[in-house]
Amino acid sequence: MGYLSQAIALRGRYRRRRTNWQFHLEKSKAFIIENSVRCPKKERVIVLGSGLLLDVPLDDLSRLFDEVILVDIVHLPQVLRRVRDYPNVRLVQADITGIAEKLFEEIACSRNELPESEPFIPESNGSASLVISLNIISQLSVIPIEYLRAKTNTGDETLMQAWCDRMRKAHIQALQKIGCDACLLTDYEFIYRDVKGTVIEHGSTVGELALPVPDQLWTWDIAPRGEIGPKISKELIVGAWRIS
Numbered sequence: 001m002g003y004l005s006q007a008i009a010l011r012g013r014y015r016r017r018r019t020n021w022q023f024h025l026e027k028s029k030a031f032i033i034e035n036s037v038r039c040p041k042k043e044r045v046i047v048l049g050s051g052l053l054l055d056v057p058l059d060d061l062s063r064l065f066d067e068v069i070l071v072d073i074v075h076l077p078q079v080l081r082r083v084r085d086y087p088n089v090r091l092v093q094a095d096i097t098g099i100a101e102k103l104f105e106e107i108a109c110s111r112n113e114l115p116e117s118e119p120f121i122p123e124s125n126g127s128a129s130l131v132i133s134l135n136i137i138s139q140l141s142v143i144p145i146e147y148l149r150a151k152t153n154t155g156d157e158t159l160m161q162a163w164c165d166r167m168r169k170a171h172i173q174a175l176q177k178i179g180c181d182a183c184l185l186t187d188y189e190f191i192y193r194d195v196k197g198t199v200i201e202h203g204s205t206v207g208e209l210a211l212p213v214p215d216q217l218w219t220w221d222i223a224p225r226g227e228i229g230p231k232i233s234k235e236l237i238v239g240a241w242r243i244s
């Protein structure tokens with residue numbers, strides 16, 4: 001559906017923009033470490049959207065918790081190799097929205113219904129101590145909506161955006177109900193600037209999702225000039241929240 005290409009593209013962007021991304025990655029890791037240290041229980045930590053592990057403080061999590069579960073819809077071979085050295089780290093491949101497979105089948109059968117989200121947090125039973133939603137919430141609808149547009153080239157844009165909003169909201173509600181400590185890290189605003197640094201466009205990366213004031217926020221210099229165009233740069237505003 002495009003999840004693998006998206007992971008490979010993320011790896012390419014990181015390799016090109018490593019220096020620009022460093023601040024964001026370090027801020028994400030620091031927030032995770034701070035909340036891991038203060039977590040009263042240290043049995044199992046679950047990271048949702050572990051991806052390439054760029055923003056995952058793996059050494060610290062492995063040292064602090066009995067067990068580390070890294071959840072993503074795609075784990076690239078480099079990730080499999082990296083976790084081999086950590087006996088208490090496990091990879092789980094899962095779709096945390098429960099939408100991807102249903103959408104694939106809907107379209108394959110030419111039904112084109114929009115399947116509703118069934119949020120899934122693997123391994124979050126009794127011994128989970130901390131769940132971290134890691135820079136994933138703004139990404140949850142990206143592939144489903146692109147796939148839908150590419151395969152059906154029909155659809156009411158307002159209905160589709162409302163569907164994406166429900167996907168994000170369901171994820172937040174699942175975190176709020178989890179029954180252990182949780183953290184949410186996500187970008188929630190994009191900003192495009194021209195060569196002079198003037199803002200030429202900005203908007204939400206999480207649709208209509210209403211988020212409280214974050215415990216921390218910072219700017220991710222995701223696409224400096226040259227990455228998406230010679231005269232334009234893109235930043236993301238990232239927030240981090242503790243959900244107890």
Ligand SMILES: C[S@@+](CC[C@H](N)C(=O)[O-])C[C@H]1O[C@@H](n2cnc3c(N)ncnc32)[C@H](O)[C@@H]1O
Nearest residue numbers: 049050051052053054055072073095096097135
């Ligand atoms: C922006 S990346 C997060 C960065 C990541 N922590 C890293 O260091 O590479 C978003 C991640 O969410 C994953 N993802 C997107 N939709 C997903 C879904 N429905 N279920 C599980 N993972 C998903 C992507 O595969 C990607 O790795």
